[in-house]
Amino acid sequence: MGDTHTTTSRMTPRATSQSAADGRPAQRLQKPSWKDGRLIAGVLLVILAMLAGALTLKQFDSSVEVLRAKRTLLPGDSVAASDLEVVKVRIDNGRKGYFGTGKKPTGTVLREVREGELVPTSAIGSAGEVNAKSIGLPVAGSQATALVRGSVVDVWVARRTPGSTGTNDFQRPTKEVQRATVHRVPTSGSGLGVSSGGDQVYVLVPDAKVATIIESVNGGAKVTLIPAAGSPMKGN
Template identity: 30%
Template structure:
């Protein structure tokens, strides 16, 4: 005959609430781990080794790879896998140590360039902005109200800035652009500006960040 003590030792007690609580604890710990591990991911992004001015050509030696947490904004900056073999050209001043924004650089054409401001006499395309490569077209002014056929004055110029009209130009629809052009073309551009030729730009490509 079994004693009461033997019967109690064979019984197994199970409470479903204990299993549910244990499952919730495991799920919470796993969720916290995923959040922490995801937020700890870093991306290599280039920073300027020293201050960079508009028109400077930038190669890998001018930059420092820095590990930073960017989340979903990594495409806004220049990363090692986005640096062209022939380097970049600066279209906006970048401070020393600053992460290099993709909008502040453009592809280098391998030619020495300089900055020139031109006033346009036609509407500006909506996709024109800093870093966009454009062709500068000019229709030569032959007399007070007559212009010759348009031709490409400068090909592959890089847009640095869009300048809003000021002073007497406000309300006239005139828009000025700061462009990086090869130094060999500067004389032609200045001559066209002095002659008051009709100038327009046509985009060649999209900005680097696109």
């Protein structure tokens, strides 16, 4: 067996030399060519898989484009294009009940739409449909400076005691309006100040309470605005 191993180890160099002598070059790996049908088929399969995945995602994507308020819209406001922006969101039943990009809202705001909220179609209508009025209420300056447009307040009224002549003769205050929205607050140079030394804050008062509030203010009643829990305030 030892002779057999010796013979084999000597044949290998001779075989190699013989290939070289015959002029046959050694085989080498070649780079794939675009003319290679297998490479082209592989690339096409990858592209088709990507397209199929994209179409599947698009089919199951329920996102729609709707309009969102860029600022708080209050009853009585006129809607302008600058008040709105387009956002893409997912909503059950599509954009039903909300304004899409194909239908720009025009008219008057009927109910409050907070900044960042989607604009429902039911919130926009005609001026005659608004069921609240913006009424200027004289309040202490400290109250006015803490409020902002969109603040939510309860309106408390303390009427003057009948037949009294004192400056501080008021009856027990009563809550006349609950969760009213502040429509406008005094600003420097706005001219909204009143002679009593206070400021006028314009509050949206329901139609059913307008006459009562005006009568109380004209009768010298003391008005206090109490912010509701979670109401937007200056500085937050």
